[in-house]
Each structure stands twice: as C-alpha cells, then as structure tokens.
Amino acid sequence: MLLRVLGMNRRKLITPDEAMALIPLGARIVASPGCGTPETLLQALGRCADQIAQPTLYSGLQLGAYPFLDAVEARSLRYVTWHVYGAARPSHDAGHTQYVPARASSIPLLLEEWEINVALVRVSEPDADGWCNLGPTASYPAAAVVQADVILAELDPMLPRTFGDTRIHADSIRAFVESEQPTCTYTTIDVDAVAAEIAVHVLDLLPDDPTLQLGIGAVPDAIGLAVTDAGLHVGRIVGMATDLMIDMLDQGVLRSRRNGKEPAIMVTELMGTQRLLAASDQNDAIGVYGSNIGHNPRYLSNFDRLVSINSAIEVDLTGQVNAETARNRQISGVGGSADFAEAAHGSAGGMSIVALPSATRDQAYSRIVSGLGNGAVATLARFTPDAIVTEYGVAWLRGRTLPERRDALLAIAHPAFRDALSDQGSGQG
Numbered sequence: 001m002l003l004r005v006l007g008m009n010r011r012k013l014i015t016p017d018e019a020m021a022l023i024p025l026g027a028r029i030v031a032s033p034g035c036g037t038p039e040t041l042l043q044a045l046g047r048c049a050d051q052i053a054q055p056t057l058y059s060g061l062q063l064g065a066y067p068f069l070d071a072v073e074a075r076s077l078r079y080v081t082w083h084v085y086g087a088a089r090p091s092h093d094a095g096h097t098q099y100v101p102a103r104a105s106s107i108p109l110l111l112e113e114w115e116i117n118v119a120l121v122r123v124s125e126p127d128a129d130g131w132c133n134l135g136p137t138a139s140y141p142a143a144a145v146v147q148a149d150v151i152l153a154e155l156d157p158m159l160p161r162t163f164g165d166t167r168i169h170a171d172s173i174r175a176f177v178e179s180e181q182p183t184c185t186y187t188t189i190d191v192d193a194v195a196a197e198i199a200v201h202v203l204d205l206l207p208d209d210p211t212l213q214l215g216i217g218a219v220p221d222a223i224g225l226a227v228t229d230a231g232l233h234v235g236r237i238v239g240m241a242t243d244l245m246i247d248m249l250d251q252g253v254l255r256s257r258r259n260g261k262e263p264a265i266m267v268t269e270l271m272g273t274q275r276l277l278a279a280s281d282q283n284d285a286i287g288v289y290g291s292n293i294g295h296n297p298r299y300l301s302n303f304d305r306l307v308s309i310n311s312a313i314e315v316d317l318t319g320q321v322n323a324e325t326a327r328n329r330q331i332s333g334v335g336g337s338a339d340f341a342e343a344a345h346g347s348a349g350g351m352s353i354v355a356l357p358s359a360t361r362d363q364a365y366s367r368i369v370s371g372l373g374n375g376a377v378a379t380l381a382r383f384t385p386d387a388i389v390t391e392y393g394v395a396w397l398r399g400r401t402l403p404e405r406r407d408a409l410l411a412i413a414h415p416a417f418r419d420a421l422s423d424q425g426s427g428q429g
Contacts, residue, residue, distance in 0.1 A: 016044035019044065030141075032134065034184070035272070039067065056080060119150070121141055123159065131170070135166060136277060138165040153173045189218040189221075205307075207307070213238045227248070227253060236254075241270045262287065311356050315354060322379055352386050386398040
C-alpha cells in the first residue's frame with residue numbers, strides 16, 4: 001500500500017536505520033513536537049547517534065517515550081529543548097538535557113541561528129499529487145522543513161490532513177520510513193471541583209464574542225467546558241486545540257465556518273486524542289499554522305477581544321508569574337504564554353488572565369507566594385497579567401499599585417496560607 005501511494009517516490013521508502021545513515025556528521029537536527037512526534041525516527045536516532053559524530057537534537061514538547069534519552073545520557077547525542085516535559089525532566093535534573101528559555105514565536109528564528117540542517121517529521125501518506133501533510137503540528141515544523149537540507153519523514157496513515165501551513169511535497173523529503181508507533185496523543189487531567197470553581201470566576205470576566213486562547217491542563221479545560229455549558233458565543237479559538245473544542249464546534253458555541261480568511265479554530269498545535277485528530281481531517285473550520293502566524297502577537301492582536309488564559313505554577317504578591325519551575329526543578333517551558341499575553345494586550349478589548357488553584361493538590365504549598373525564590377523564575381513580568389484567578393475569586397491587577405495588588409492577591413490565596421503570606425509580604429509596596 002505505501003509503495004503504491006508513494007508512486008515515483010517509492011525508492012525513498014527505507015528502514016529507520018538506513019534513514020539515519022543520511023544524516024550528516026555533527027548534524028543539527030530538529031524534531032516535530034506534540035502529536036506530530038516522529039517516535040520511530042527518534043528511536044532510530046537513539047540507536048545510531050554514535051555513528052553521526054556528536055549530533056545535536058532540538059525540540060519542543062515531545063509526546064511518547066523519548067526513546068533517544070539513553071544516547072543523551074551516554075553523551076553520544078546532545079539534546080536541547082525549550083519545553084522540559086515527561087521523561088526529559090529527570091534527564092534535565094541529571095544535567096543531561098539542556099534547556100533554552102524561549103518564547104514560542106522566537107523558535108523559527110532560533111532554528112536559523114542554530115543552523116538546523118536536518119528535520120525529523122511525522123507526515124500523512126502522499127495524496128495523488130504527491131502532497132504529504134504535517135497534520136497536528138505546524139508551530140516550528142513549518143519553518144524547519146523549509147530550512148533543513150535533509151528532511152526525513154515518518155509515514156503515518158492515521159495522521160489527519162489539516163488546513164493551514166501543513167502541506168509538504170514528497171519531492172522535498174529525502175526519505176520515508178514506515179511508522180512503527182501509533183500517533184502520539186494527549187489526554188488532559190480530569191477537571192476537578194477546584195478547576196470548575198476557577199472557571200466560574202473566569203466566565204464573569206469574559207467579554208461578549210471573545211477570541212479565546214486557552215492553555216493546556218485541567219484549568220483551561222474547565223474554562224472551555226464552562227463556556228460550552230453556558231452556551232456563550234466564541235468568535236474564534238487561537239493558540240492550541242484540544243478535544244473540548246470539537247464540542248464547542250458541535251454545540252454551536254464556536255463558529256463552524258470561516259470568519260473572513262481565518263478558520264474558527266486557528267492554532268499552531270492539535271493536542272488531544274484520536275477524536276480531535278479525526279475531526280480535524282480535511283475540516284476547513286480548523287487550521288494549523290506556523291508560529292510566524294499562530295504565535296505572532298502583531299498578527300493575533302488584530303482580533304478584537306482576544307482573551308489569553310493560561311495557568312501557572314505560582315504567582316507572587318506583586319503579580320510575577322512562574323510557569324516553568326517547581327521547587328528548584330525545571331518542569332515546563334515559556335511556551336506561547338508571553339506571546340499570547342502580548343497579543344491580548346494589543347487587542348481592542350483584550351485581556352490576559354492567569355488562572356490557577358490557590359494551593360497544590362495536597363495543600364502542602366500555596367501557589368500564591370510572597371516572592372519568587374528557591375529557583376523560581378518570572379515567566380511573565382508583573383505588568384503582564386491583567387487578572388489572576390483562583391477558586392477563591394479574581395484579583396484584578398491592571399492599573400493597581402503594589403499594595404493594592406498584594407491585598408487583591410491575598411484575598412484569593414488559600415485561607416490556610418493567608419496569614420503567613422500577609423506577614424511575609426508586609427514590606428512590599
């Protein structure tokens with residue numbers, strides 16, 4: 001079957017290890033992220049890295065098993081990421097994986113500065129005209145396949161053909177391998193009572209007919225569910241798509257057709273289950289775009305009433321937001337949060353919201369803190385968010401003095417920590 005659909009390119013279908021032999025010595029390699037993770041090629045890279053003479057692999061958030069980390073630990077492969085996730089976390093803790101703080105919109109330019117010359121991607125089978133599709137991811141892969149001298153593609157017959165910046169012709173691809181692993185998928189954490197209560201408070205902040213950007217996790221999912229259950233009308237979704245956005249389309253909360261030239265769901269990544277991927281196949285209500293569009297604040301700010309909603313690890317009493325580290329451990333990355341907050345700032349009627357539980361699940365730690373410390377970093381500066389939301393309410397920060405911010409944030413902190421926080425933050429402002 002694959003030989004037939006490849007047509008004149010059938011000579012390009014080789015084994016994963018043969019594909020690794022096409023990578024030049026000392027190569028600078030980039031791999032597609034998320035549901036587009038090329039796991040078969042990455043597994044082969046891990047096996048063959050010592051034959052490529054100190055290659056470097058760059059990537060964002062990978063799904064799957066990170067099958068190349070043994071080679072990273074053995075120092076036959078250098079791994080650099082701007083989103084520490086999953087199995088990469090202990091690798092980073094051990095000093096093997098290297099982290100680059102970088103906002104999502106900057107990644108295509110960084111790939112140029114790093115002189116990337118090999119791209120590993122997961123693609124659909126070619127159509128009758130030879131066009132493959134990157135499916136669920138375009139963020140930096142759309143730029144990578146233009147820049148790379150060598151493109152190695154993992155063929156996945158289950159990958160959706162999406163609209164946007166996702167087409168790549170088979171002639172541009174040096175070689176194909178058959179995928180030995182199913183498409184990577186992502187399932188979010190179940191929405192609990194705390195997340196649901198946070199969503200109720202966020203709903204009160206939303207303008208009519210907003211453009212929404214929702215981050216990843218239980219709290220953003222709870223907000224999407226609340227918007228759907230309330231029957232609110234949403235003009236457009238930007239950023240990232242999850243399964244719940246198919247519900248928003250199906251229930252008429254989100255426009256099912258294009259509004260102007262952009263689709264109703266206009267994202268850089270599809271991060272969900274097979275339900276989301278199947279619904280996105282040849283669906284012109286959903287578009288997957290490169291970061292030059294989908295993470296570009298100047299482009300996104302053209303949408304009125306853009307509301308950026310992201311979660312965080314902790315927020316201090318001045319409004320600084322840490323979304324990257326927990327107790328001196330790197331567990332995430334900057335992602336698109338800075339880009340979307342900036343876009344919301346420039347949008348007419350827009351706003352930036354950070355929504356998070358007031359305490360950790362075991363209630364051992366407050367997530368409203370007196371100041372960022374113990375390895376914590378300011379992912380968003382204190383002037384960035386307009387509002388902080390927990391299950392205890394909304395702290396409106398825009399235009400407020402430091403003492404006013406402190407009081408507003410204390411009011412939405414978990415009651416078990418308020419007195420201690422008040423004492424610790426008494427000198428601020």
